[in-house]
Amino acid sequence: MARESTRVAVLGAGPGGYAAAYYAADLGMQVTLIDEEKNPGGVCLYRGCIPSKALLHVARVIDEARHAVRWGVAFAEPAVDLDTLRAYKQGVVDKLTSGVGQVGRLRRVKYLQGRGTLTGPRSLAVATSGGETELPFEHCVLATGSHPTRIPALSLDSARMLDSTSALELPDVPTSLLVVGGGYIGLELGTVYATLGSAVSVVEMTPGLLPGVDRDLVNVLQKRLEKLFSRIMLNTKVVKLAEEADGIRAGFEGEGAPKDGLFDRVLVAVGRRPNSKIPGLETTRVRVDAKGFIETDGQRRTAEPSIFAIGDVAGEPMLAHKASHEARVAIDAIAGRKAVFEPLAIPAVVFTEPEIAWCGLTETQAAERGVDVESAKFPWGALSRAITVDRPEGLTKLVLDRRSGRVLGVGIAGSGAGELIAEGVLAVEMGATAEDMRLTIHPHPTLSESLMESAEVFFGQSTHVYKPAKGLRP
Numbered sequence: 001m002a003r004e005s006t007r008v009a010v011l012g013a014g015p016g017g018y019a020a021a022y023y024a025a026d027l028g029m030q031v032t033l034i035d036e037e038k039n040p041g042g043v044c045l046y047r048g049c050i051p052s053k054a055l056l057h058v059a060r061v062i063d064e065a066r067h068a069v070r071w072g073v074a075f076a077e078p079a080v081d082l083d084t085l086r087a088y089k090q091g092v093v094d095k096l097t098s099g100v101g102q103v104g105r106l107r108r109v110k111y112l113q114g115r116g117t118l119t120g121p122r123s124l125a126v127a128t129s130g131g132e133t134e135l136p137f138e139h140c141v142l143a144t145g146s147h148p149t150r151i152p153a154l155s156l157d158s159a160r161m162l163d164s165t166s167a168l169e170l171p172d173v174p175t176s177l178l179v180v181g182g183g184y185i186g187l188e189l190g191t192v193y194a195t196l197g198s199a200v201s202v203v204e205m206t207p208g209l210l211p212g213v214d215r216d217l218v219n220v221l222q223k224r225l226e227k228l229f230s231r232i233m234l235n236t237k238v239v240k241l242a243e244e245a246d247g248i249r250a251g252f253e254g255e256g257a258p259k260d261g262l263f264d265r266v267l268v269a270v271g272r273r274p275n276s277k278i279p280g281l282e283t284t285r286v287r288v289d290a291k292g293f294i295e296t297d298g299q300r301r302t303a304e305p306s307i308f309a310i311g312d313v314a315g316e317p318m319l320a321h322k323a324s325h326e327a328r329v330a331i332d333a334i335a336g337r338k339a340v341f342e343p344l345a346i347p348a349v350v351f352t353e354p355e356i357a358w359c360g361l362t363e364t365q366a367a368e369r370g371v372d373v374e375s376a377k378f379p380w381g382a383l384s385r386a387i388t389v390d391r392p393e394g395l396t397k398l399v400l401d402r403r404s405g406r407v408l409g410v411g412i413a414g415s416g417a418g419e420l421i422a423e424g425v426l427a428v429e430m431g432a433t434a435e436d437m438r439l440t441i442h443p444h445p446t447l448s449e450s451l452m453e454s455a456e457v458f459f460g461q462s463t464h465v466y467k468p469a470k471g472l473r474p
Helices: 015-026 042-047 049-071 082-106 184-196 215-228 320-334 363-369 384-388 417-430 434-439 449-458
Strands: 006-011 031-035 110-120 123-128 131-142 146-148 176-180 199-203 231-233 236-244 247-254 260-263 265-268 272-274 307-309 348-350 355-360 373-379 395-401 407-414
Touching: 006 015, 006 110, 015 031, 015 042, 015 082, 015 131, 015 320, 031 131, 042 049, 042 082, 049 082, 049 184, 082 110, 110 131, 131 320, 176 184, 176 247, 176 260, 184 199, 184 215, 184 265, 184 348, 199 236, 199 247, 215 231, 215 355, 215 395, 215 407, 247 265, 307 320, 348 417, 355 417, 363 373, 363 407, 373 449, 384 449, 395 434, 395 449, 407 417, 407 434, 407 449, 417 449, 434 449
Parallel strands: 006 031, 006 131, 031 110, 131 307, 176 199, 176 265, 199 231
Antiparallel strands: 110 123, 123 131, 146 272, 236 247, 247 260, 348 355, 355 407, 373 395, 395 407
């Protein structure tokens, strides 16, 4: 058995893991990054947000081509070559993962392609194609990510069944597709398949799509999806799946739902579970909670002082950008710097069309915490840029402290919402007020103006939306 030692070992090379490894190297630390893939990237780059966004871009282009007839520009119905589309998607993945690998080599980060097993609080064993390597370390960062949730009652050994990973492989464009789960994964993948030509039906067991998300935002998206999808069944459960000669028959229970339906394929997208069953974890004092997340403190340190945990395995929200920021906190702590992970706003984006994005407090959360808030909404139907691009079905919403006008939360529904939400994140983190946003000159005509106009609505002074003035807050 080969033996190497390192100051920092990082197990898992996703957006959290490679960010931790590269930042540690930037601070002059000896680093070893361990992952089973050829290059860093993790689920996000290989089987998650990156390939899905590549496909969603294609879907948006197709949608724009069809939409253009409203402007007097008619295109022939797009002809989709699946082999070329798959190659495009894979090319995006290959370019990014190889690039991330090259950046690691420039930083002189040691990369071990293999499977890591903890052998104690300060050591790993890494099984590689060339044998096993013993790796003593001073500190270890666990960044092992997550995997699609599997429901035993909906498990069916059939090639017609898809999860969020296999759906991205685009095995075909089924005539009919049932999506089980109305969360962001189901809606994004459903959007891709529906745009490519599948008749998509979505089943969600709660009363609304995207449970937990602001209803004002969801309502904008749902109106669009009701036209794109064949059917949306809320308050409905899939109680049975059975394969037949011509497809998979699903049985439903729910108000207004059919008794059953036959589908060419079924996509189960009901969330993700943390990869906390790390081999050898029991040789340490690391604790795992009832939901399967590794418990950490504000520095992302576990109950084992030498071991940290970041990203999906360390708790919700399961978002790549959250993992990357946790990575910097953990490495700063290892370096002896003062650091704590306590963001006021972690942005979230659903990359459908229209997109929806939000950060900070929602009105519901504010009510639960006893915070007195007022919302200020600006409809995109009054936004010149939205009209010029024929995407008026949007809304920008500020959640503001009623007395001070401080920005506590921001929500945006509309084309490009994911690109706009960063201003809201900055406003929340800096303690900006509606007055600050109102007095910040935004370029015209742009979608970003909706943030300024929403602040003006708070004061009853919006140029393009009439609302009786209330006067300036004290």
